[in-house]
Amino acid sequence: SQQGEEDPQALSIQEGENATMNCSYKTSINNLQWYRQNSGRGLVHLILIRSNEREKHSGRLRVTLDTSKKSSSLLITASRAADTASYFCATYDDMRFGAGTRLTVKP
Amino acid sequence: DGGITQSPKYLFRKEGQNVTLSCEQNLNHDAMYWYRQDPGQGLRLIYYSQIVNDFQKGDIAEGYSVSREKKESFPLTVTSAQKNPTAFYLCASTRSDTGELFFGEGSRLTVL
Numbered sequence: 001s002q003q004g005e006e007d008p009q010a011l012s013i014q015e016g017e018n019a020t021m022n023c024s025y026k027t028s029i030n031n032l033q034w035y036r037q038n039s040g041r042g043l044v045h046l047i048l049i050r051s052n053e054r055e056k057h058s059g060r061l062r063v064t065l066d067t068s069k070k071s072s073s074l075l076i077t078a079s080r081a082a083d084t085a086s087y088f089c090a091t092y093d094d095m096r097f098g099a100g101t102r103l104t105v106k107p
Numbered sequence: 108d109g110g111i112t113q114s115p116k117y118l119f120r121k122e123g124q125n126v127t128l129s130c131e132q133n134l135n136h137d138a139m140y141w142y143r144q145d146p147g148q149g150l151r152l153i154y155y156s157q158i159v160n161d162f163q164k165g166d167i168a169e170g171y172s173v174s175r176e177k178k179e180s181f182p183l184t185v186t187s188a189q190k191n192p193t194a195f196y197l198c199a200s201t202r203s204d205t206g207e208l209f210f211g212e213g214s215r216l217t218v219l
């Protein structure tokens with residue numbers, strides 16, 4: 001089984017623009033988490049949103065959760081070249097990942 | 108500093124050889140996981156263990172084996188039965204209250 005599926009597969013933007021990526025899942029969840037992976041490295045936890053939360057902020061990150069649509073979105077505001085990475089979502093209930101969104105921020 | 112340590116970082120092996128990847132954590136986490144990542148792809152779950160002396164197959168367990176004799180350690184053996192073992196392998200452990208995954212830096216295995 002696989003809960004989290006991210007889209008788009010790839011996203012290319014200019015520095016300073018906002019980046020939005022989405023995650024869809026299949027069954028009810030306890031919480032949903034977003035991770036970042038720089039090329040050739042391990043994943044790093046970014047933010048967690050619980051099933052009873054609708055929106056959460058952390059610095060330039062904003063995560064929303066719509067349990068009725070079984071979807072979440074991650075918004076990175078005022079993007080920087082250093083945000084270039086792959087982004088993944090996963091649910092507490094499953095610990096499986098989709099193919100991720102590969103974000104490229106051009107300076 | 109607490110964390111997950113994977114070794115070796117790079118490993119080369121000849122076809123037909125078994126190889127063991129090490130994963131150690133000092134976070135006192137009960138659950139540990141092994142994932143495989145192919146170039147440009149997502150992570151696929153190989154095995155996971157929620158408690159010492161117990162482990163379960165993930166989605167792609169064929170050709171792999173694990174053990175969990177100690178809470179801190181969850182080694183993965185890539186056997187000669189694994190048809191295409193060249194990949195990037197990631198180990199992780201979770202906080203039991205949130206499920207937040209903590210990852211190691213990975214081991215890159217190349218079969219020559």
